Amino acid sequence: MRAGKPLSAAPRLRFAPSPTGALHIGGARTALYNWLEARRRGGVLALRIEDTDRERSTPENVELILDALRWLELDWDEGPVSQFERSDHHRLAIERLLESGAAYPDPATAGEVRAAKAANPGLGYRGSPRAVPGAAIRLRVPDQGETVVDDLIRGPVSFPNRPQDDFVIARGDGTPLYNLAVAVDDAEMGISDVVRGDDHLSNTPKQLQILSALGASPPRYAHLPLLHGPDGRKLSKRHGADSVQELAARGYLPEATRNYLALLGWGTEDDTTILTTDELVKRFSVGRVGRAAAVFDETKLRWLNGRFMRDLGAERYEERLAEHLRRNDPEALASFAAAPPSTRRAASEIVADKAQTLAAVWPLISFLFCEPQIDERAWSRVMSGEAPALLGAARDRLGALDGWELGEISAALEALVAEREVKPGQVYQPIRVAITGSTVSPGIFESLWALGRDRALARIDAALARLGVASAG
Numbered sequence: 001m002r003a004g005k006p007l008s009a010a011p012r013l014r015f016a017p018s019p020t021g022a023l024h025i026g027g028a029r030t031a032l033y034n035w036l037e038a039r040r041r042g043g044v045l046a047l048r049i050e051d052t053d054r055e056r057s058t059p060e061n062v063e064l065i066l067d068a069l070r071w072l073e074l075d076w077d078e079g080p081v082s083q084f085e086r087s088d089h090h091r092l093a094i095e096r097l098l099e100s101g102a103a104y105p106d107p108a109t110a111g112e113v114r115a116a117k118a119a120n121p122g123l124g125y126r127g128s129p130r131a132v133p134g135a136a137i138r139l140r141v142p143d144q145g146e147t148v149v150d151d152l153i154r155g156p157v158s159f160p161n162r163p164q165d166d167f168v169i170a171r172g173d174g175t176p177l178y179n180l181a182v183a184v185d186d187a188e189m190g191i192s193d194v195v196r197g198d199d200h201l202s203n204t205p206k207q208l209q210i211l212s213a214l215g216a217s218p219p220r221y222a223h224l225p226l227l228h229g230p231d232g233r234k235l236s237k238r239h240g241a242d243s244v245q246e247l248a249a250r251g252y253l254p255e256a257t258r259n260y261l262a263l264l265g266w267g268t269e270d271d272t273t274i275l276t277t278d279e280l281v282k283r284f285s286v287g288r289v290g291r292a293a294a295v296f297d298e299t300k301l302r303w304l305n306g307r308f309m310r311d312l313g314a315e316r317y318e319e320r321l322a323e324h325l326r327r328n329d330p331e332a333l334a335s336f337a338a339a340p341p342s343t344r345r346a347a348s349e350i351v352a353d354k355a356q357t358l359a360a361v362w363p364l365i366s367f368l369f370c371e372p373q374i375d376e377r378a379w380s381r382v383m384s385g386e387a388p389a390l391l392g393a394a395r396d397r398l399g400a401l402d403g404w405e406l407g408e409i410s411a412a413l414e415a416l417v418a419e420r421e422v423k424p425g426q427v428y429q430p431i432r433v434a435i436t437g438s439t440v441s442p443g444i445f446e447s448l449w450a451l452g453r454d455r456a457l458a459r460i461d462a463a464l465a466r467l468g469v470a471s472a473g
């Protein structure tokens, strides 16, 4: 067994998810904190898949976790290592513990264990070694003293040894149990820093006892406070998005998600809230994570995401949108990708400050890439009264323009509004319905401009024909 790395060596961290489901928001935060800490300190991040629960671990869940990490753009340097495939190492460690007397075989039944504990109140279960086939293997826990977890976030947490049972490290059939596997893997992988959720704090004294019995130096531990929903209850499905895939589907940017997750438990000294990933890497420190439960509030994530979307820049915007459509709407991606680059760029420009999430973008710009679907209710509401005549007049003004610059379009339509002494919406809404099929779109001048002269005029003509109004053509 290799002892823990000397302090001067580069730190070695690990993210160790159990593939019993998708990666949840709490797990994503744990992954991010490990990644940030490893990157800031020039260390190594290993990925270990804790798949020893053979019933609940599935290859599909492993794929979901890898997909989530890739989507979050959190890369790892070693692994993925399957914990299950390391069971030979776990068994060897158990043999060593038996040889040294730190562990012993104990065939006691659950009833015998209960009876022994009842006979010695306040003392954890202490069995007596009996090497019979099918005996479970227990680790000896001292009667005296305490096991102290010197936690980077909580400070020292002591667990008295006396009430703790000699605990099982291998089942009667020889299967190594969870805490044994984690301690052996952490030691053999040379892990220097364990950053994980504080639901694991109660496992830590057991892992420390195993490490000590193996003669391995323990890693430093940091247990992250729980995540709550805005109602103060433990974060769960009822608070909305709970998996990384769900966040991706809702159109959050990986960079905004990283920024928001970093702030769940940690903050900068000057309370900056918008941080690029480079800034996070420079400034994050797991030692400065707070002790209180952090609140995941999707409305804050959405706000932050809107800020990132606005500042992406057209090129990056286009890339992010295409990635989002690839994951969530391949048909839309096909229409988007088939359009001329100038249309894609124009779409990104006119929508940049209009959508808070990538999921909100396509409905706003699809009219640039597909024939509009007329929303009949919007049509009948808007295309009444003066609307057909005003639409016809707008068509004439637009058709008479020499060019198709944004300034020309807006000047022509503003002049029409002024001359007819109508409200702007009376001119703009019929045009909007004519060119997009709906009453919701980016700014009307921008929308006309992005659509291009020929397509814009053709759609207005089609609307006029539908209304039975002859256009000047």
Ligand code: GLU
Pocket: 015, 016, 017, 018, 050, 182, 195, 196, 197, 200
């Ligand atoms: N596999 C554990 C989990 O997914 C994490 C164990 C650890 O980080 O030590 O909760």
